[in-house]
Amino acid sequence: MGFMTIDGQRVEFTNEPNVLTVIRNAEIDIPTLCYHSELSIYGACRLCTVEDDRGKTFASCAEPPRDGMVIYTNTPRLMRYRRTILELLLAAHDRDCTTCVKSGECHLLELAHRMGVDRIRFKNREAKYPIDESSPAIVRNPNKCILCGDCVRMCDNVQSVNAIDFAYRGTSTLVTPAFNKTIAQTNCVNCGQCRVVCPTGAISIKTNIDEVWDALADPNTIVVAQVAPAVRVA
Ligand code: FES
Incomplete structure:
Protein backbone atom coordinates (compact mmCIF):
# COMPACT_ATOMS: atom_id res chain seq x y z
CA MET A 1 0.00 0.00 0.00
CA GLY A 2 1.15 3.54 -0.70
CA PHE A 3 -0.05 7.09 -1.06
CA MET A 4 0.24 9.58 -3.86
CA THR A 5 -1.06 13.11 -4.31
CA ILE A 6 -3.25 13.68 -7.35
CA ASP A 7 -4.38 17.26 -8.05
CA GLY A 8 -3.79 18.07 -4.39
CA GLN A 9 -5.80 15.09 -3.15
CA ARG A 10 -4.11 12.34 -1.09
CA VAL A 11 -4.95 9.00 -2.70
CA GLU A 12 -4.21 5.52 -1.42
CA PHE A 13 -3.18 2.70 -3.78
CA THR A 14 -2.48 -0.97 -3.29
CA ASN A 15 -1.96 -3.24 -6.28
CA GLU A 16 -3.02 -0.98 -9.13
CA PRO A 17 -0.95 -1.76 -12.22
CA ASN A 18 -0.44 1.85 -13.29
CA VAL A 19 -0.94 5.47 -12.32
CA LEU A 20 -3.91 5.73 -14.68
CA THR A 21 -5.88 3.18 -12.64
CA VAL A 22 -5.10 5.05 -9.41
CA ILE A 23 -6.33 8.28 -11.02
CA ARG A 24 -9.54 6.64 -12.19
CA ASN A 25 -10.11 4.98 -8.83
CA ALA A 26 -10.02 8.50 -7.37
CA GLU A 27 -12.84 9.33 -9.81
CA ILE A 28 -10.75 11.81 -11.74
CA ASP A 29 -11.60 11.94 -15.42
CA ILE A 30 -8.70 11.35 -17.77
CA PRO A 31 -9.01 10.63 -21.50
CA THR A 32 -7.51 7.53 -23.14
CA LEU A 33 -7.62 6.07 -26.62
CA CYS A 34 -5.23 3.13 -26.53
CA TYR A 35 -5.63 1.80 -22.99
CA HIS A 36 -7.77 -1.25 -22.23
CA SER A 37 -7.30 -3.01 -18.93
CA GLU A 38 -7.37 -6.43 -20.63
CA LEU A 39 -4.78 -5.58 -23.28
CA SER A 40 -1.05 -5.09 -22.86
CA ILE A 41 0.18 -1.52 -22.36
CA TYR A 42 1.15 0.18 -25.59
CA GLY A 43 1.35 3.89 -24.69
CA ALA A 44 0.57 5.03 -28.22
CA CYS A 45 -1.91 7.88 -27.93
CA ARG A 46 -0.32 9.86 -25.03
CA LEU A 47 -3.71 11.32 -24.12
CA CYS A 48 -3.36 9.99 -20.57
CA THR A 49 -0.19 12.06 -20.05
CA VAL A 50 0.13 13.64 -16.61
CA GLU A 51 2.67 15.99 -15.06
CA ASP A 52 4.63 15.54 -11.82
CA ASP A 53 5.76 18.17 -9.33
CA ARG A 54 9.04 18.65 -11.25
CA GLY A 55 7.18 19.36 -14.49
CA LYS A 56 8.07 15.98 -15.99
CA THR A 57 5.33 14.53 -18.18
CA PHE A 58 4.65 10.84 -18.73
CA ALA A 59 1.91 8.52 -19.94
CA SER A 60 0.03 7.49 -16.81
CA CYS A 61 -1.04 4.15 -18.34
CA ALA A 62 2.59 3.10 -18.69
CA GLU A 63 3.86 4.25 -15.29
CA PRO A 64 3.67 2.13 -12.11
CA PRO A 65 2.45 4.01 -9.03
CA ARG A 66 5.11 4.92 -6.48
CA ASP A 67 4.71 6.01 -2.90
CA GLY A 68 4.98 9.79 -2.50
CA MET A 69 4.30 10.66 -6.14
CA VAL A 70 2.78 14.10 -6.72
CA ILE A 71 0.97 14.44 -10.01
CA TYR A 72 -1.37 16.78 -11.83
CA THR A 73 -3.86 15.57 -14.40
CA ASN A 74 -5.46 18.66 -15.88
CA THR A 75 -3.00 21.56 -16.04
CA PRO A 76 -3.34 24.07 -18.92
CA ARG A 77 -0.19 22.56 -20.45
CA LEU A 78 -1.67 19.03 -20.42
CA MET A 79 -4.95 20.24 -21.87
CA ARG A 80 -3.00 21.96 -24.67
CA TYR A 81 -1.08 18.74 -25.36
CA ARG A 82 -4.28 16.69 -25.47
CA ARG A 83 -6.01 19.07 -27.84
FE1 FES B 1 -2.82 5.95 -24.73
FE2 FES B 1 -1.97 6.01 -22.16
S1 FES B 1 -3.94 5.71 -22.91
S2 FES B 1 -0.84 6.39 -23.96
Whole structure:
Protein backbone atom coordinates (compact mmCIF):
# COMPACT_ATOMS: atom_id res chain seq x y z
CA MET A 1 0.00 0.00 0.00
CA GLY A 2 1.15 3.54 -0.70
CA PHE A 3 -0.05 7.09 -1.06
CA MET A 4 0.24 9.58 -3.86
CA THR A 5 -1.06 13.11 -4.31
CA ILE A 6 -3.25 13.68 -7.35
CA ASP A 7 -4.38 17.26 -8.05
CA GLY A 8 -3.79 18.07 -4.39
CA GLN A 9 -5.80 15.09 -3.15
CA ARG A 10 -4.11 12.34 -1.09
CA VAL A 11 -4.95 9.00 -2.70
CA GLU A 12 -4.21 5.52 -1.42
CA PHE A 13 -3.18 2.70 -3.78
CA THR A 14 -2.48 -0.97 -3.29
CA ASN A 15 -1.96 -3.24 -6.28
CA GLU A 16 -3.02 -0.98 -9.13
CA PRO A 17 -0.95 -1.76 -12.22
CA ASN A 18 -0.44 1.85 -13.29
CA VAL A 19 -0.94 5.47 -12.32
CA LEU A 20 -3.91 5.73 -14.68
CA THR A 21 -5.88 3.18 -12.64
CA VAL A 22 -5.10 5.05 -9.41
CA ILE A 23 -6.33 8.28 -11.02
CA ARG A 24 -9.54 6.64 -12.19
CA ASN A 25 -10.11 4.98 -8.83
CA ALA A 26 -10.02 8.50 -7.37
CA GLU A 27 -12.84 9.33 -9.81
CA ILE A 28 -10.75 11.81 -11.74
CA ASP A 29 -11.60 11.94 -15.42
CA ILE A 30 -8.70 11.35 -17.77
CA PRO A 31 -9.01 10.63 -21.50
CA THR A 32 -7.51 7.53 -23.14
CA LEU A 33 -7.62 6.07 -26.62
CA CYS A 34 -5.23 3.13 -26.53
CA TYR A 35 -5.63 1.80 -22.99
CA HIS A 36 -7.77 -1.25 -22.23
CA SER A 37 -7.30 -3.01 -18.93
CA GLU A 38 -7.37 -6.43 -20.63
CA LEU A 39 -4.78 -5.58 -23.28
CA SER A 40 -1.05 -5.09 -22.86
CA ILE A 41 0.18 -1.52 -22.36
CA TYR A 42 1.15 0.18 -25.59
CA GLY A 43 1.35 3.89 -24.69
CA ALA A 44 0.57 5.03 -28.22
CA CYS A 45 -1.91 7.88 -27.93
CA ARG A 46 -0.32 9.86 -25.03
CA LEU A 47 -3.71 11.32 -24.12
CA CYS A 48 -3.36 9.99 -20.57
CA THR A 49 -0.19 12.06 -20.05
CA VAL A 50 0.13 13.64 -16.61
CA GLU A 51 2.67 15.99 -15.06
CA ASP A 52 4.63 15.54 -11.82
CA ASP A 53 5.76 18.17 -9.33
CA ARG A 54 9.04 18.65 -11.25
CA GLY A 55 7.18 19.36 -14.49
CA LYS A 56 8.07 15.98 -15.99
CA THR A 57 5.33 14.53 -18.18
CA PHE A 58 4.65 10.84 -18.73
CA ALA A 59 1.91 8.52 -19.94
CA SER A 60 0.03 7.49 -16.81
CA CYS A 61 -1.04 4.15 -18.34
CA ALA A 62 2.59 3.10 -18.69
CA GLU A 63 3.86 4.25 -15.29
CA PRO A 64 3.67 2.13 -12.11
CA PRO A 65 2.45 4.01 -9.03
CA ARG A 66 5.11 4.92 -6.48
CA ASP A 67 4.71 6.01 -2.90
CA GLY A 68 4.98 9.79 -2.50
CA MET A 69 4.30 10.66 -6.14
CA VAL A 70 2.78 14.10 -6.72
CA ILE A 71 0.97 14.44 -10.01
CA TYR A 72 -1.37 16.78 -11.83
CA THR A 73 -3.86 15.57 -14.40
CA ASN A 74 -5.46 18.66 -15.88
CA THR A 75 -3.00 21.56 -16.04
CA PRO A 76 -3.34 24.07 -18.92
CA ARG A 77 -0.19 22.56 -20.45
CA LEU A 78 -1.67 19.03 -20.42
CA MET A 79 -4.95 20.24 -21.87
CA ARG A 80 -3.00 21.96 -24.67
CA TYR A 81 -1.08 18.74 -25.36
CA ARG A 82 -4.28 16.69 -25.47
CA ARG A 83 -6.01 19.07 -27.84
CA THR A 84 -2.98 19.07 -30.15
CA ILE A 85 -2.80 15.26 -30.11
CA LEU A 86 -6.47 15.08 -31.03
CA GLU A 87 -6.02 17.63 -33.80
CA LEU A 88 -3.14 15.58 -35.25
CA LEU A 89 -5.12 12.35 -35.06
CA LEU A 90 -8.12 13.96 -36.73
CA ALA A 91 -5.92 15.43 -39.47
CA ALA A 92 -4.59 11.95 -40.23
CA HIS A 93 -8.09 10.51 -40.28
CA ASP A 94 -10.69 10.32 -43.04
CA ARG A 95 -13.32 12.68 -41.67
CA ASP A 96 -16.46 11.60 -43.50
CA CYS A 97 -18.00 11.49 -40.05
CA THR A 98 -21.60 12.09 -41.05
CA THR A 99 -21.78 8.88 -43.09
CA CYS A 100 -19.37 6.85 -40.96
CA VAL A 101 -20.67 3.57 -39.61
CA LYS A 102 -19.29 4.61 -36.21
CA SER A 103 -21.16 7.91 -36.26
CA GLY A 104 -22.51 8.65 -32.77
CA GLU A 105 -20.18 6.17 -31.05
CA CYS A 106 -16.75 7.24 -32.32
CA HIS A 107 -14.46 7.57 -29.31
CA LEU A 108 -12.08 9.88 -31.18
CA LEU A 109 -14.84 12.33 -32.04
CA GLU A 110 -16.34 12.15 -28.58
CA LEU A 111 -12.96 13.04 -27.03
CA ALA A 112 -12.43 15.87 -29.51
CA HIS A 113 -15.76 17.36 -28.45
CA ARG A 114 -15.02 16.78 -24.77
CA MET A 115 -11.58 18.41 -25.01
CA GLY A 116 -12.96 21.43 -26.87
CA VAL A 117 -11.25 20.82 -30.21
CA ASP A 118 -13.12 23.24 -32.44
CA ARG A 119 -10.64 23.59 -35.32
CA ILE A 120 -7.86 21.57 -36.91
CA ARG A 121 -4.75 23.52 -37.79
CA PHE A 122 -3.10 20.72 -39.76
CA LYS A 123 -3.58 19.65 -43.35
CA ASN A 124 -5.88 16.66 -43.66
CA ARG A 125 -4.30 13.45 -44.94
CA GLU A 126 -5.75 12.21 -48.18
CA ALA A 127 -7.86 9.04 -47.92
CA LYS A 128 -5.69 6.89 -50.17
CA TYR A 129 -6.02 3.31 -48.96
CA PRO A 130 -8.55 0.88 -50.43
CA ILE A 131 -11.31 -0.31 -48.11
CA ASP A 132 -11.02 -4.05 -47.50
CA GLU A 133 -14.48 -5.63 -47.73
CA SER A 134 -13.21 -9.10 -48.58
CA SER A 135 -14.21 -10.66 -45.25
CA PRO A 136 -17.71 -12.06 -44.80
CA ALA A 137 -18.13 -10.09 -41.59
CA ILE A 138 -15.51 -7.37 -41.16
CA VAL A 139 -14.79 -4.17 -43.08
CA ARG A 140 -11.35 -2.62 -42.67
CA ASN A 141 -10.89 1.06 -43.57
CA PRO A 142 -7.22 2.01 -43.04
CA ASN A 143 -8.05 5.66 -43.77
CA LYS A 144 -9.75 5.87 -40.39
CA CYS A 145 -7.07 4.03 -38.43
CA ILE A 146 -5.30 6.08 -35.74
CA LEU A 147 -2.64 3.40 -35.08
CA CYS A 148 -3.62 2.87 -31.45
CA GLY A 149 -2.77 -0.81 -31.95
CA ASP A 150 -5.76 -2.06 -29.95
CA CYS A 151 -6.93 -4.38 -32.75
CA VAL A 152 -3.42 -5.78 -33.20
CA ARG A 153 -3.03 -6.59 -29.50
CA MET A 154 -6.51 -8.07 -29.41
CA CYS A 155 -6.01 -10.21 -32.52
CA ASP A 156 -2.47 -11.31 -31.69
CA ASN A 157 -2.11 -11.36 -27.90
CA VAL A 158 -5.65 -12.17 -26.75
CA GLN A 159 -7.21 -14.12 -29.62
CA SER A 160 -3.88 -15.58 -30.85
CA VAL A 161 -5.08 -15.30 -34.45
CA ASN A 162 -2.37 -12.92 -35.76
CA ALA A 163 -4.34 -11.85 -38.81
CA ILE A 164 -3.19 -8.20 -38.66
CA ASP A 165 -0.15 -6.26 -37.53
CA PHE A 166 1.74 -3.03 -38.08
CA ALA A 167 3.53 -2.72 -41.41
CA TYR A 168 5.78 -0.12 -43.03
CA ARG A 169 7.29 2.86 -41.22
CA GLY A 170 6.88 6.53 -40.37
CA THR A 171 3.94 8.23 -42.07
CA SER A 172 3.39 5.07 -44.15
CA THR A 173 2.71 2.92 -41.07
CA LEU A 174 -0.41 0.81 -41.48
CA VAL A 175 -2.30 -1.87 -39.61
CA THR A 176 -2.85 -4.55 -42.21
CA PRO A 177 -2.58 -8.26 -42.97
CA ALA A 178 0.96 -9.19 -44.01
CA PHE A 179 2.15 -9.02 -47.63
CA ASN A 180 -0.72 -6.77 -48.74
CA LYS A 181 -3.19 -9.62 -48.36
CA THR A 182 -6.85 -8.92 -47.79
CA ILE A 183 -8.53 -10.01 -44.56
CA ALA A 184 -10.20 -12.89 -46.42
CA GLN A 185 -6.77 -14.21 -47.36
CA THR A 186 -5.66 -14.46 -43.72
CA ASN A 187 -6.64 -16.87 -40.97
CA CYS A 188 -9.09 -14.29 -39.52
CA VAL A 189 -11.89 -16.16 -37.74
CA ASN A 190 -14.36 -13.26 -37.90
CA CYS A 191 -14.65 -13.09 -34.12
CA GLY A 192 -15.13 -9.31 -34.31
CA GLN A 193 -13.06 -8.60 -31.21
CA CYS A 194 -10.90 -6.14 -33.18
CA ARG A 195 -14.03 -4.14 -33.83
CA VAL A 196 -14.94 -4.16 -30.12
CA VAL A 197 -11.75 -2.32 -29.21
CA CYS A 198 -11.39 -0.09 -32.30
CA PRO A 199 -12.12 3.49 -31.18
CA THR A 200 -12.97 4.73 -34.69
CA GLY A 201 -14.63 3.41 -37.84
CA ALA A 202 -11.40 1.73 -39.02
CA ILE A 203 -12.86 -1.70 -38.32
CA SER A 204 -16.57 -2.32 -38.55
CA ILE A 205 -18.95 -5.21 -38.86
CA LYS A 206 -20.90 -5.65 -42.07
CA THR A 207 -24.41 -4.41 -41.57
CA ASN A 208 -26.05 -6.34 -44.41
CA ILE A 209 -26.89 -9.47 -42.46
CA ASP A 210 -28.16 -11.38 -45.55
CA GLU A 211 -24.79 -10.89 -47.18
CA VAL A 212 -23.05 -12.11 -44.03
CA TRP A 213 -25.17 -15.26 -43.81
CA ASP A 214 -24.69 -16.01 -47.53
CA ALA A 215 -20.95 -15.72 -47.09
CA LEU A 216 -20.98 -17.89 -44.00
CA ALA A 217 -22.96 -20.57 -45.84
CA ASP A 218 -20.17 -20.70 -48.41
CA PRO A 219 -17.97 -23.73 -47.55
CA ASN A 220 -14.91 -21.72 -48.58
CA THR A 221 -15.51 -19.21 -45.81
CA ILE A 222 -13.36 -19.63 -42.73
CA VAL A 223 -15.47 -20.79 -39.82
CA VAL A 224 -16.72 -18.09 -37.46
CA ALA A 225 -15.63 -18.65 -33.92
CA GLN A 226 -15.26 -16.58 -30.82
CA VAL A 227 -12.02 -17.96 -29.51
CA ALA A 228 -11.85 -15.86 -26.37
CA PRO A 229 -14.44 -14.11 -24.23
CA ALA A 230 -15.39 -10.62 -25.31
CA VAL A 231 -13.34 -8.02 -23.49
CA ARG A 232 -14.79 -5.41 -21.25
CA VAL A 233 -13.67 -2.09 -22.65
CA ALA A 234 -12.28 0.05 -19.85
FE1 FES B 1 -1.97 6.01 -22.16
FE2 FES B 1 -2.82 5.95 -24.73
S1 FES B 1 -3.94 5.71 -22.91
S2 FES B 1 -0.84 6.39 -23.96
